[in-house]
Amino acid sequence: MKPVAFWGALAAVLAAGLALTSVVANEYYYNALYVILQATMMAVAWNILGGFTGYVNFGSAGFFAIGAYTTVALNKALGLPLPLLILAGGAVGGLVGLGLGYLTLRLKGVYFAIATLAMAIVVETLVNNWSYVGGAKGSYMLTPEKHLWFDSYIQMLFVVMLLLTLSAVAVSRALSSSRLGRGLAAIRDDEVAAECAGVPTLRLKLVSTTVMGAMMGIAGAPFPYFVTYVEPGSAFSLFIAVNAIAMPMIGGTAHWLGPVIGALLVGTTQEIVKVTVSSEMNVLIVGVMLVVFITLAPQGIVGVARKYLRRRAA
């Protein structure tokens, strides 16, 4: 995608989001859109490590919850405003990502994936026993009175999430066509060959886990304000972790656009089924879609589209 087209598209989406807030008042839509955007950001973040670098992370919910609970803790301790809480969530998520990368530097494949799962379990156990943030019982967040010029707090939160998600997409795209992105792709393709071509694989892996962690922390930071009542069950939910893996796989992991397409497709389907059938179906939907894509189109939607375009060109 040409830079002009890309930035034009981002601006158009942002403008459409802002326009929506002055036309539609029904809160249901903002709730649904927020959930889809949050999932998109998580998918984009997962893809930086899982897609670009080739390291599968099962612990996404842990990073997300780290962002959410950073908000809970800092809001209670210092009463920080949302922008600072988002920065803090990103910082803590990034640090934990760096730590995870450091502890798992020599682990590959399935061992790395299991280590990420273990990390999420450890964090969940800690939060369950940390009474300051509510422990297993959870804690309430007061919705702030002020919401800029928006009609309601959820409208503002939706626009915040839209901005964050668009930024994440821009970062992911910039990364994928940069020197750093080529280094990550070299790691994914062949670590030994990458090293022999001068790529500092261990260092780049740390960069990748850090960026992934920071992005997920940021995605989780506004969550307590969105749900107003946070408990470990919702912050560490299987749904979040499964979506973060499945959406990029369905959309295609090799390209920055893959997780975006996958998240929009799966996320929208889930929201529609949630109102027409039931929310119990959500994990089932993503599970079925994932199986279908892995068997029929392992390269995801972007992969299928590329193959089609190449055939037309040839």
Added chain:
Amino acid sequence: MSDELLRVGKLGKRFGGFVALDNVSLTVRAGERLGLIGPNGSGKTTLINCITGALFNDQGTIHFDGRDVTLLPPFQRARAGMARTFQIPRPFRSMTVLENLQVPLEYAARGPSGRRAVDEALEVLEVIGLRERAQEDSARLTQIDMRKLELARAMAAKPRLLISDEAMAGLSSNEVDDVLGILRRLNDTGITIIMIEHIMHAVMRFSERVICLDAGQIICEGTPQSIVQDAGVQRAYLGA
């Protein structure tokens, strides 16, 4: 001393109980063309793996350009100026042929990024004869083109020492001549070359000095002429 580029001292490498390299010592002068021969399984690739850091040696030392690199990770050795091809091609399969060269240009050679890197990569592809394949997926190349890509990727690292591990296997005799010419020209610009090859006439024609490995040990070293006449070498090859 000053023109010594690589010194391998008493190198040892085991795989479990199997001794793959046993007390291997050698030096390579800057600007030299060294041939490395030996029967299948004699340890040639293992030696290259240890020199470039793809495998860590159990015993011995490796000095490159006067610096002890024995414990350095491969990427630092690459940045210091070592480049190699892989006997079994290992392209970056998700990348185009062009992008495969951008990686060593940007990382090992720490050259420019972006447009200039692309131009330089295209120049290398021109030399190696893969210019028309630049935009193709590297995973879709033929085995022979993958071999050429291996060589191109090593060249793109702008090395001081280039190690070619059977880069010519499967090539037609015209193509072998082409590759020999390319390596010769690289050598003319001052790049030291270690060539591993089973195509005997190619090694003999190319090398100033040849080392023969058998069962993990150096059994003979000398000019191409003296190697051909060496009884041990003949026994190793006929026995193999």
